[in-house]
Amino acid sequence: MPIGAILSRYLLKKIGWSVSTILFVLVLNFFLFRVLPGDPARAGVRDPRLTKDAIETLRVRFGLDKPVINCFDSLNPIKVGDCGVNPLDTQFFIYLRNLTQGEMGISFHSNRPVADILIERLWNTILLIGAGQILSIIIGVAFGVFAAWKARTSIDYSALIIGLVAWSLPTFWLGIILLFWGSNNGFPVGGKATPGISSSPFFYQAGDIAWHMILPTLTYTIVYMGEYLLVMRSSLLDVLAEDYILTAKAKGLSTFQILKDHALKNAMLPIVTIIAINLGFTVAGAIQIEAVFSWPGLGGAIYEAVGRRDFPILQGAFLLIAVSVVIANLVADLTYSFLDPRVQTE
């Protein structure tokens, strides 16, 4: 079979898997909020600040007069209903239909559509995670390479200890400590921008955002650098004991050439897998960092929604995070298949 066909079959398999995972997340997200107390749609209708007309509009839009799904009128408390209803006429289907139109409900707190609130926050989270990931990968990998190369020396042991300690740090606590230090040393106390900056020129605004990003990104980098360091070190130690490294040395290549051309690419492969697996943990870190630094991202939205019991936001943020992680995971998988020629023929 030609390589292209095998590769595209691999691609299709991976994409299919991601799609089924997203569907699972959609179903989980629907039933979680209907089985457990605190159905956002019903709670929203009870909000005393809404007018009668508004409540009626919401009821129709979210189909609250309809059964939850075939056979069940309600799941908490459980009320068995008619199994013969048109599936298109249930809350589950209406939930799916609303999602395709970008409808995720109305925030209790601000009365704005959840989707509008979350989309602008998604970009802030991507900005923070992106900067943090890039820095932690670069620093972690660099330290890991250095430690493995200098294996069994004091450099290696120090790097190992630094990695283990960084891995053990609770993200939110490191954030608090850095914020405590930073606020006494002229750093902003949180947020994404100085109030009133939006009337300034673009570069001025960008600089202001970067200035606000320093401490959150530093927190992120320190915590996640530890794991990349440990994985890179151990992966490179394995690769450097391989026979093809001996071949490269026998060919007269310098240590630098061997590391660059023979060891790094092979040792980087586990890192790509770790990045994929870690995306879930990454989000956990983002929630904590955004909570501490009042960064207006999805994690911050979750933190605020928990405090305000703003369930529509909570539901929407969870959905958006889960779907983003699945997609990012797919991208990491495909990158892996691109980097490792062996995957394509498996």
Add this chain to the structure above:
Amino acid sequence: MAVQTIELKPSVPSSPVSGFWIIFTKNRMGVVGLVMLVAIMILAVFAPILAPYDPTTSEGIQSSDIYNAPSAEHWLGTDDAGKDVLSSFIYGSRVSLIVGFFAAFISIIIGGMIGIVAGFYGGRLENFLMRFTDTMLVIPDLPLIVVIVALTKPSLLNIIFVIGLLGWTTTARIVRSQTLAVKSRKFVLRARAIGAGNGHIILNHILPLVMPLLVVNAILVISLAILNESTLSFLGLGDPTAISWGQMLNFAFGRGAMSAGAWWALSTPGFGIVWVVLALTLLGHGLEQVLNPRLESHHLMPGRPVVQQEAATETSTGKYHAAKPIVLDVENLSIHYVSADKPPARAVENVSFQLHEGELMGLVGESGCGKTTLMMALMRLLPAAGQIVGGKVLFNHQDLTAMSEEEFTDVRWSGISIIFQGAMNALNPVRTVGDQIAEAIKKHIPVYYDKPVEERVSELLEMVGIAAQHKDHFPHQYSGGMRQRAMIAMALACAPQVVIADEPTTALDVMVQAQILELLDDLRKKLGLAIIFVTHDLGVVAEMCDSVLVMYSGVTAEYADVDTIYNAPRHPYTQELLKAFPDLSQPDKRLTSIPGYPPKLDALPAGCRFAPRCPLAFDRCSIEMPKLHTLNGGHIASCHLLET
């Protein structure tokens, strides 16, 4: 490749548990982690005794007590409610440990069951369970935990269940792959064959072997559960009736410790979390090192400097005479493997030989006789423990042992190149074969364009019988024979004078072996290469070689031209080796093998190293090491029987 010939096995323990304990106590990280963990457990158990104040009551607290700095009364100051931070800290360890251990217990049970069932039963059930596991693994668990706890009541029990029910995915994956590995072992198959039920096999045969990995994984799961609990509490979703470190931080952070400058209230609870998680991480890391010890060295570790610590006691004057000039002259080379806690292992001692232009020398001997060590020393590729402790290697009259590492990189491949055994591992799996050959050319021959290099690569591949279009393929797309040919093409890339072929045909089938050997012999004649051919195959040696060096346990047994070795061997080892080899002229001859094995390097006999297995040994052999005797025509052998 058999470069690491010395065994680094720990001494055999009396029982598995005490043996494990002995090895574990040598692991500094693991011990430190265990001590840290025990310390925090003591703190949790004896909290009411150790805490100076009772953090559950606010009796007698006044508004002036809020955020007081550390003092003699309150060693770590007071918090937002005027309570003693140290006392809350001590009580907080209880929640962390309780949630950590109980949640991890739930996760381990679920993950362990899913992993064992999936691995053991296989088929569709496995497919379904592992797909479910992978799906749950991708879904970020903290947001899910937050959502569920926010929707339900934030009680300690709830938190334990939610964290436990969502934390099993890594366990399931690890247990499954271990179960798969264990399932096909002989004793499991045997138990099945005698009719043991699945339940019996799982409980008595699989579980004990999965257990060690499960314990290491459990430690990781506990630490993640503790981190998740503290994060939940920090986010305001902790049990309001329990004092936990996360909640202390939530209160301090949310209730003005930042602006009050109360660093004690902000830093203390975090230290607790770091302490426990670090203790578990160190313990887990230590246990993993004990269960799964890594190789102690890698190929880029700096080699040991050459020392001339052993003056050559015996010099062999005999040189195999050939009309051509000598390219490689090895004189009294000795190599030790050095380790910190043991006396050096004498891997090669006083070996000498000469290689002439166009000569093919066979290097024979059983496994573990120092052949590969000797060859690696010629290329200065000894593992980090290996050290040249005496002798010279003259390549074109230049002493290779006296060169600096930088000077020596120029000799590698362009002067001496090597064909490794097992070409699958000797080629980098993620780079094309052509690319790996081109790399050697570019390193040693100054070229400024890719085209001549590409042409040279095609020419080399075609020379060894591989079509040039295969140069853009990866090693895994080659067959075993093709890989070995590609290795030969690579070895010839820089037109070296000497090629070392270290058992180039092991692991290949007989037809391919013959082709490869023929190819090597052709190339030698065409290109005038000198080849050192390391092998067990005496037939090949007889057919192709000009001279033969027989090594036994690191020393020269016999060295002579090929006719002498086959027709008039003088060393009993050579004679015994030949008896073990079929002779076409005497088809009725019985083949006999030499009983026993070569001695271990750390237990060498005092006298002749072959004496314990030698049929002709007499008293002197076990006391005194024989000298190298020079016989006529450069024939050398080391045996007391040759003394006249």
